[in-house]
Amino acid sequence: MKILVPIKRVPDTDQKIQVKPDGSGIVTDGLPFVINPFDAIAVEEALRIREKSTDVAEVLAVSVGTEACEPQLRTALAMGADNATLIHCDAPLDPWNVACVLRAYAGRYQPELILMGKQGVDDDFSQTGQMLAALLDWPQATFASKIEFLGGGLRVTRETDAGLEIVRVSLPAVVTADLRLNEPRYASLTSMMKARKKTIERIPTAQLGVVIEPRLQLLGLEAVPSRRKSVRVGSLDELLVKLRDEEKVL
Amino acid sequence: MRVLILCEHESHGIRLCSRSAVAFANLVAEQTRGSVECLLLGHSVAAVAQDAAAYAPVLVADHPALANPLADRYAKVISDVVKQRGCDLVVAAATTFAKDILPRAAGLLGGAMASEVIGHEFRDGQLCFRRPLFAGAVVATVALHGRPKLVTIRPSAYPAAGVRAGHGDITAVAVDEGILPKKTEFEALQSKLSNRPDVTEARIVVSGGRGIKSSEDFERLVGGLADKLHAATGSSRALVDAGITPNAFQVGQTGKVVAPELYIALGISGAVQHLAGMKNSKTIVAINSDPEAPIFEVADYGLVGDVYELVPQMIAKLDGAL
Ligand SMILES: Cc1cc2nc3c(=O)[nH]c(=O)nc-3n(C[C@H](O)[C@H](O)[C@H](O)COP(=O)(O)OP(=O)(O)OC[C@H]3O[C@@H](n4cnc5c(N)ncnc54)[C@H](O)[C@@H]3O)c2cc1C
Numbered sequence: 001m002k003i004l005v006p007i008k009r010v011p012d013t014d015q016k017i018q019v020k021p022d023g024s025g026i027v028t029d030g031l032p033f034v035i036n037p038f039d040a041i042a043v044e045e046a047l048r049i050r051e052k053s054t055d056v057a058e059v060l061a062v063s064v065g066t067e068a069c070e071p072q073l074r075t076a077l078a079m080g081a082d083n084a085t086l087i088h089c090d091a092p093l094d095p096w097n098v099a100c101v102l103r104a105y106a107g108r109y110q111p112e113l114i115l116m117g118k119q120g121v122d123d124d125f126s127q128t129g130q131m132l133a134a135l136l137d138w139p140q141a142t143f144a145s146k147i148e149f150l151g152g153g154l155r156v157t158r159e160t161d162a163g164l165e166i167v168r169v170s171l172p173a174v175v176t177a178d179l180r181l182n183e184p185r186y187a188s189l190t191s192m193m194k195a196r197k198k199t200i201e202r203i204p205t206a207q208l209g210v211v212i213e214p215r216l217q218l219l220g221l222e223a224v225p226s227r228r229k230s231v232r233v234g235s236l237d238e239l240l241v242k243l244r245d246e247e248k249v250l
Numbered sequence: 251m252r253v254l255i256l257c258e259h260e261s262h263g264i265r266l267c268s269r270s271a272v273a274f275a276n277l278v279a280e281q282t283r284g285s286v287e288c289l290l291l292g293h294s295v296a297a298v299a300q301d302a303a304a305y306a307p308v309l310v311a312d313h314p315a316l317a318n319p320l321a322d323r324y325a326k327v328i329s330d331v332v333k334q335r336g337c338d339l340v341v342a343a344a345t346t347f348a349k350d351i352l353p354r355a356a357g358l359l360g361g362a363m364a365s366e367v368i369g370h371e372f373r374d375g376q377l378c379f380r381r382p383l384f385a386g387a388v389v390a391t392v393a394l395h396g397r398p399k400l401v402t403i404r405p406s407a408y409p410a411a412g413v414r415a416g417h418g419d420i421t422a423v424a425v426d427e428g429i430l431p432k433k434t435e436f437e438a439l440q441s442k443l444s445n446r447p448d449v450t451e452a453r454i455v456v457s458g459g460r461g462i463k464s465s466e467d468f469e470r471l472v473g474g475l476a477d478k479l480h481a482a483t484g485s486s487r488a489l490v491d492a493g494i495t496p497n498a499f500q501v502g503q504t505g506k507v508v509a510p511e512l513y514i515a516l517g518i519s520g521a522v523q524h525l526a527g528m529k530n531s532k533t534i535v536a537i538n539s540d541p542e543a544p545i546f547e548v549a550d551y552g553l554v555g556d557v558y559e560l561v562p563q564m565i566a567k568l569d570g571a572l
Contacts, residue, residue, distance in 0.1 A: 013523070017384040026388065038504075095353070096361030121523075123383050123390075124503065125365050127353035130321065134357025139433035140321050142350045145497070155437070159497045160346040161450075161506065163441030167320065170433045179504060180491065215362040219378060219391040228534065229550040236564055239535065239553055247533045247550075249454065249512040250479070250568075 001055050003046040004111035005081065006102055007063045008036040009072045010122040023220040035072045037184075038117025040079070041177040044184035045147060046115050047080045053149070058082045060109065064101045066090055070200060077195035078187030084198070089205040094216035099131035104208035106136060111172065113154075118143050118176040129176040139169035143178040251284035251377070254332060255306065256342035256352065259290065263301030266451050267343035269410035272305045274370070274403045275341050276411055281372065284338070288418075289331055291324055293317035299420050305411055307418035309335075313425035318436035319347055325354035326430055331423055332359060337398050339377075344402035344507070345450075352400055362396035366507075368407040385503045385526035405450065406509030406530055442496045444483075446473075449499065452482035454512040457501055457528070459486040461517015461538065461557050465494050471561040472516060478568045484508065484528075486518050502527035516557045520545030537561070 011017060011026070012034050018027040035043070043061065050056035061076035061084040063069035073084040087101055106114060119126035126142075133140035141147075141156035145164070148155040153170045159178045169175075187195070205212065233239045244250045253275040257268040268288075275286040288308045290299055295312050302308045311327050328351070332340060340355070342348035344366050356363035368389070369380035378393050379401060394401075449455055456479065458472040468489065476483045485495040487502060501508055503526035513531035518524060520536070520543055528534070529548050536549035539556050546552040553560065 011384070013385070017387045019388055026384075094361075095363070096356075099357060099361070119504065121385070121503065124385075125353075126349050127356065127363055127365055130350065130353035131357035131361060131363075133322075134325060134354045137431070139431070140350075140354065141434070142321070143346060158350075160350075160439075161498060162346075163439055163496070163498060165439050166437040168435045168437055173433075179487070180497070213395075215360070215394060215396050216364060217393045217395060219373070219393055221383070221391075222389050224382070224387060224389055226529075226548055228548055230547060230552070231550060232546070232552050232554070236553070236560060236567060239551055240564075240567060242551055243512070243533070243535070247512070249533055 001053070001113065002057055002109065002111040003049065003059045004106060004109060004114045005039070005042050005046050005059060005061050005076065006114070006116045007039045007043070007061050007069070007072050007076055008117070008120045009033050009063065009065065009069045010036045010120055013037065013121055019221045019223045023222060025221065033068070033072065035075050036117050036120050036122070038119060038121070038177055038179070040184040041179065041181050042115040042117050043076050043079050043081060044182045045177060048182065049147070060085060060111070062087060062102070062105065064089055064093060064098050064205070073200055074192070074195045075187055077198050078191040079185060080191075083201070085201040085203060087203050087205055087208065089212060091212045092214070092218070093212070094214055095125045095127035095131055096215040097212050098128050099135055101205055101208060101210050102132050103135040104210050108208070113171060114174045116174070116176050118178050129174050133174035136172070136174070138172050138174055140174045140176070141167055141169050142176045144175050145178050145180045147175060147181070251278055251282040251338040252336060253279050253284060253286045253339045253341060254335070254337040255286060255288045256328060256340060256348060257288045257290050257302055258343060258345060258347045259292065259295065259298045263298055264288070264305070265343070266410055267345055267405040269305065270405035270408040271341045271343045271403055272411040273408040275306070278339060278370065278377065287335070289328065291316045291319070291327055303418040303420050304413040305418070306414070308420045309423050310420060311423040311425050313427065315427050315430055316425065319351065320434045320436060321351045321354045322431035322434050324351045325358060327423070327425060328355040329358040332398055340398055340400045342402050343405050348402045352402055356400045359398055359400065360396045362394040362398070363400040364392055364394055365402045367401045367403045382526070385522045386529060387522070404507055406507065442498070446476060447480070447482040449482040449484045449501065450506050450508055452510055454479045454481035454514070455484050455508055455510045455528075455531070456481045456514045456516065457484035457486070457518060458489060458495070458516045459518030460488040462489065462494065468494055471557060474565050475514070475561055478565055486524050515545050515549070516561060518545055519543050520548060
């Protein structure tokens, strides 16, 4: 079995994001980037599946984007992914574009399982995995908090607003990882050094026969200012009076 | 524009969040001299269809194979309906139901989709959408290219539609089980029944964070205060991870987004991921023992102190007052 894990490069979530004065994007100078936290969970899960099973031949990390994605692929290698591929594309990408590229790549690579993050923490779309599953005509199990192999397929526990939903999907399938699926391991310094020596395969998007046509176009960004009163109250009585008489919410 | 609303329902009718999707659809239909229709999928949903018809004409796909919301089946039915009826725009509320199903339908319909929409406008006649990025620190305006366009909207951004005069028509959608995908099977839904309101629907939300040390304390402090205020209970991710609260309680970027009239944060530090889920609440109150906690920056009213002391006092004071 081969497991494909798509990786997205996102700004470190602890960083303050600043919008460029003309609203065309965010200021990236000096901004540290990481693997999207949900994708790190997907890598971890793929590694655990490989560790437990004798039939996982390869865990392959793949990114679609510019050369800037390389460090995050190296991190996935350092965590333990067997190989990594960078599908090169300089154009801005929306979820549909990424899904189309991954569909074409999956057609060539033929994984049994595509494990990915449930959303990118930068733009919070939560669309790519579902679109990819539709394009491949594979079943999907999104927001997974538990994955079990059972009778040639998967039994997946999903986190939904209604509670935990359990579904069974046949393979091949697309599964998207939620936070509580696992706690990703840290890549040690030695494994980081080793990962640096690995070759990352590079494929131009055009070679996969995919034309990037934007479906979602960014027109502009604005920072959201906080407009809070930020009043410190000295006592519960004062708080209750404010809520009752000024805000009229009690 | 011809707008189709994907409705989410519970036993007695469509969910409140879907009425927000109706409100969005009504606005766009008005602005474009278009029309709206609801689409309902499920099994034995005649009563729900009657309820939905109070808001708009309804299309109902009622079939045993649709008893549970499995994404591959639902997306197939939705995309067929959209193609047959020539819909220009499909909308649903941004819940895990629609977040699972609608992008898959978009994948079958050409990919023009934007999730978590909080506003819309027309620029040179083109419908554009506003949606948050980076845990709500930034708002983007985006245009979608292609037809149909699909969006999920944040219910907090569009107040729920009221019933309209007259009853909408109810039309059955023929479901051919033979062409439905069958690679997913539903096994079970483990839901924790709560007698408190839903956190996304309540007028007041009381939320607890790592300052609360156990399930018993959560129930006594957060639950106790919530009951006094007829409020829903929520929590930070920290408490869900600690097994103190169920997943469905998590408020935040990767949990639920709420915007009640009053949000009371007890022992929550105010990480950006948590703020993303509650910072559009009308009034925010924070009680935290750390005067430097970032939650105070987004709170309208902050009280520095120990929740173990202050919350029981607050409950007692409310008892006296009510
Ligand atoms: C990818 C990703 C997604 C995430 N998504 C979410 C999300 O959706 N929702 C979410 O909430 N978090 C999310 N997080 C986690 C988030 O970063 C924080 O770790 C989390 O919100 C912290 O929860 P907390 O405020 O309860 O805990 P802490 O940060 O530990 O804060 C506890 C607070 O309680 C106060 N306190 C302690 N004891 C008392 C007392 N007796 N009385 C009063 N105050 C007291 C402390 O002063 C402190 O401010 C996410 C993180 C990542 C990386």
